[in-house]
Amino acid sequence: MTDLQHVTLVTIARDTSLDEANRIMRLCHVRYLLVADAQRHLLGIVTDAGTKGDKPLAVAHTLGVRPSELVVGDVMVNKHDDAQVMHLSDVTAAKVGNIIATLKELGTPFCLVVDHDAEDNHVLCGVFSLSQIERQMGLELHGEEIAQTFSQVVTSLGH
Incomplete structure (x- = not known):
């Protein structure tokens, strides 16, 4: 287990672009980021699998937008519903x-x-x-x- 008493996880805002989320994951050598609000309350988690491939394409189709317009909040696993x-x-x-x-x-x-x-x-x-x-x-x-x-x-x- 990644013990958060000993490791600080990288957080990201829900309105961050997927390209930026992928860049941060690459730079930090991680496969997921915690999504937090301005008060650092946990909103969910976004994974590298959720920002690439089929999931963003399906979400973009559902929302009627281009995949490049998606933000982390569109593809994150919501802590209340899905996590x-x-x-x-x-x-x-x-x-x-x-x-x-x-x-x-x-x-x-x-x-x-x-x-x-x-x-x-x-x-x-x-x-x-x-x-x-x-x-x-x-x-x-x-x-x-x-x-x-x-x-x-x-x-x-x-x-």
């Missing part, structure tokens, strides 16, 4: 295999980890990233992903 969350108490004693299995079962390449503050509010304390686990373990887990779009099915048939 997968695990509670710190549930993962403290988990083994890497448990986390991998959970991420695969959820069908997501990342998961936010939250704890509770004194007022029982959720506080973001970490992030699990399947690609980071892959790199650290020397594994190839993404080869087993389940295709969720037609283009992913076509791509997987070509391998």
Whole structure:
């Protein structure tokens, strides 16, 4: 887990262009950015997969705009609706295999980890990233992903 007590994650505004988000991810050598408002409240997360390929094209089509007009807020995973969350108490004693299995079962390449503050509010304390686990373990887990779009099915048939 990327422990946010020891690592500062890069945040980005929801009105940032996708090109700028990709540039920041490249410069920071990361595959996701936290999306925050001016008060640094978490709004969601944007991944490199969400800023490239099929997703921005589909969103642009739905919104009736050119892909170059999209901003991070158009493609981000909203923390309230779409983000997968695990509670710190549930993962403290988990083994890497448990986390991998959970991420695969959820069908997501990342998961936010939250704890509770004194007022029982959720506080973001970490992030699990399947690609980071892959790199650290020397594994190839993404080869087993389940295709969720037609283009992913076509791509997987070509391998």
